[in-house]
Amino acid sequence: MQFSSTLLENAVNEFAKLPGIGKKTALRLVLHLLKQDREAVQGFGEVIIKMRQEIRFCQRCFNVADADICSICANSMRKQEQICVVETIRDVIAIEGTQQYNGTYHVLGGIISPLDGVGPDKLNIESLVSRIQKEHTQEVIFALSPNIQGDTTIYYIQKKLQPHSVKTTTIARGIAFGGELEYADEMTLARSISNRLPVESYVSNR
Amino acid sequence: MQFSSTLLENAVNEFAKLPGIGKKTALRLVLHLLKQDREAVQGFGEVIIKMRQEIRFCQRCFNVADADICSICANSMRKQEQICVVETIRDVIAIEGTQQYNGTYHVLGGIISPLDGVGPDKLNIESLVSRIQKEHTQEVIFALSPNIQGDTTIYYIQKKLQPHSVKTTTIARGIAFGGELEYADEMTLARSISNRLPVESYVSNR
Numbered sequence: 312m313q314f315s316s317t318l319l320e321n322a323v324n325e326f327a328k329l330p331g332i333g334k335k336t337a338l339r340l341v342l343h344l345l346k347q348d349r350e351a352v353q354g355f356g357e358v359i360i361k362m363r364q365e366i367r368f369c370q371r372c373f374n375v376a377d378a379d380i381c382s383i384c385a386n387s388m389r390k391q392e393q394i395c396v397v398e399t400i401r402d403v404i405a406i407e408g409t410q411q412y413n414g415t416y417h418v419l420g421g422i423i424s425p426l427d428g429v430g431p432d433k434l435n436i437e438s439l440v441s442r443i444q445k446e447h448t449q450e451v452i453f454a455l456s457p458n459i460q461g462d463t464t465i466y467y468i469q470k471k472l473q474p475h476s477v478k479t480t481t482i483a484r485g486i487a488f489g490g491e492l493e494y495a496d497e498m499t500l501a502r503s504i505s506n507r508l509p510v511e512s513y514v515s516n517r
Numbered sequence: 518m519q520f521s522s523t524l525l526e527n528a529v530n531e532f533a534k535l536p537g538i539g540k541k542t543a544l545r546l547v548l549h550l551l552k553q554d555r556e557a558v559q560g561f562g563e564v565i566i567k568m569r570q571e572i573r574f575c576q577r578c579f580n581v582a583d584a585d586i587c588s589i590c591a592n593s594m595r596k597q598e599q600i601c602v603v604e605t606i607r608d609v610i611a612i613e614g615t616q617q618y619n620g621t622y623h624v625l626g627g628i629i630s631p632l633d634g635v636g637p638d639k640l641n642i643e644s645l646v647s648r649i650q651k652e653h654t655q656e657v658i659f660a661l662s663p664n665i666q667g668d669t670t671i672y673y674i675q676k677k678l679q680p681h682s683v684k685t686t687t688i689a690r691g692i693a694f695g696g697e698l699e700y701a702d703e704m705t706l707a708r709s710i711s712n713r714l715p716v717e718s719y720v721s722n723r
Contacts, residue, residue, distance in 0.1 A: 313613040315588045316581040322568040325561045329546050340535050342606060344569060345581075352569035355531045356562035362528040363550060363558035375522040375551070382521045400548060407519040 312338070319345075371442065373418040373435050375400050383407075383415055390414040392449040396439065396468070398422050402454060414452070417442065422456060423464040431467055440471050453481040457499075518544070525551075577648065579624040579641050581606050589613075589621055596620040598655040602645065602674070604628050608660060620658070623648065628662060629670040637673055646677050659687040 312334050314320040319341060326337035344352050368374070369381035372394075376382070383389060383403075393414025397403055403416050419434045443451065451472065455461035469479055485503035486495050495503075518540050520526040525547060532543035550558050574580070575587035578600075582588070589595060589609075599620025603609055609622050625640045649657065657678065661667035675685055691709035692701050701709075 312610055314581075314610065315575075315613075316572060316583050318568045318572045318583055319581050321564045325564045328561075330549050331542070331545070336537070338607065338610065339537070341565075341568070343536050344565065345572065347569070349569055353566050355534075356566035358527050358531045359547075359550065360559050360562035362524045362547065363553070363555050366522060366524045366551065369521075375520075375525050377522050377524055401544065404518060404520065404544065407521075 372416045373420060373438075374403050374416055388413075392447070393452065394439070394443070394448050394450070395452045395454050397454050398456065406454060414450075419455075419464070422460045423467055424460045434464075436468060436471065439468065440475075443472065443475055443477055448477050450478045450480065453479065455481075457484050578622045579626060579644075580609050580622055594619075598653070599658065600645070600649070600654055600656070601658045601660050603660050604662065612660060620656075625661075625670070628666045629673055630666045640670075642674060642677065645674065646681075649678065649681055649683055654683050656684045656686065659685065661687075663690050 312323070314323070322341045322344075323334065323337045326332055326340050327334050329337075332340070344355070365377070367376050367379065369376040369384055370379050371384045372381060374381040374383060378385075384391075390413055394417050395406065395412060395414055396417050396419060397406070398419055398421060400418060403418065406412050406416075417435065417439045419436065419439070421429050421434050423429060423431055423434065442448070451468075453461075453465045453468070455464055465481060472479060483506065484499060485506065486492060486499065492500070518529070520529070528547045528550075529540065529543045532538055532546050533540050535543075538546070550561070571583070573582050573585065575582040575590055576585050577590045578587060580587045580589060584591075590597075596619055600623050601612065601618060601620055602623050602625060603612070604625055604627060606624060609624065612618050612622075623641065623645050625642065625645070627635050627640050629635060629637055629640065648654070657674075659667075659671045659674070661670055671687060678685060689712065690705060691712065692698060692705065698706070
């Protein structure tokens with residue numbers, strides 16, 4: 312792509328560094344910004360810079376935060392003795408979106424995956440164990456990816472937690488709401504049969 | 518979407534204002550930036566702000582420019598007596614990408630479209646006519662959208678140019694390279710038959 316303006320070219324190149332954004336999309340975004348007010352574009356740039364400069368990670372749960380402790384950990388209305396273990400910040404946002412969970416989180420920062428060179432020492436697992444010990448947590452809920460790495464991570468943490476008397480659970484695996492039985496993979500379908508629920512509890516959850 | 522950080526939320530909202538970027542994509546982009554160095558993100562924001570503050574439009578052809586005159590108009594190696602009329606800056610970049618054109622451009626800033634409220638007075642047509650008169654242009658090449666609005670715009674400008682002795686041409690319409698005859702629409706196919714080329718000129722163009 313040839314540009315008659317270096318300013319335009321630099322802006323397009325910066326956008327094209329973002330994941331999933333190619334040169335053509337980057338150009339479309341930059342030409343959109345070019346049509347906006349100078350103040351609006353200044354605001355755009357400043358908000359991004361400020362976010363990166365000032366954002367912090369919660370010292371307790373490693374979620375993103377504006378202060379040392381995130382707003383979820385700081386909220387006394389939430390069940391502080393319940394910890395939902397997730398991989399990333401995105402998972403926290405997804406679960407918060409359901410408005411069904413009222414405990415706290417612990418962001419591992421990934422999942423145990425030896426093939427990708429991610430061992431337990433690279434994740435926030437030690438801090439989770441010491442947190443459970445210190446806070447006398449009652450329940451740990453694993454909300455990890457439904458794959459071998461996720462199961463490995465659950466197994467590893469479960470073993471670490473054995474000395475402590477804490478209830479551990481995992482989110483249910485099964486047929487997705489609105490999903491079709493015939494298109495579900497065999498493993499999911501098999502698990503959803505072996506983990507079947509009494510109809511009364513299903514109806515009361517609706 | 519619920520965020521535990523206002524800084525994160527503001528950044529996501531800014532990205533989500535861009536065309537074709539929803540909240541989920543915006544979050545993915547912001548979390549990507551969060552993983553980058555502070556300096557890299559600062560660079561990203563500053564390049565965007567600088568682009569919007571300092572970019573100018575060429576006083577001659579209305580292309581984007583770093584100075585009063587764009588680098589294409591300022592280039593004495595290019596045929597200054599040839600003007601390619603296009604709708605937007607994006608078209609200039611597309612034609613420059615072919616490396617087949619060595620003249621100058623004139624960016625109309627749109628196309629005549631009464632239904633969208635775009636009349637000839639909203640486009641850079643007056644400046645094109647006076648430029649052709651002043652510069653004794655030899656050829657005007659229309660590279661506009663192949664639709665009714667494009668044809669209307671060509672017809673309108675063509676009438677305006679009648680008093681001046683200037684050759685006007687339009688880019689060829691026809692079957693796209695690699696396209697299949699049977700899938701071409703009737704109008705394109707009909708035009709490509711009536712505008713057929715001698716084989717010699719076709720072979721020499723390859």
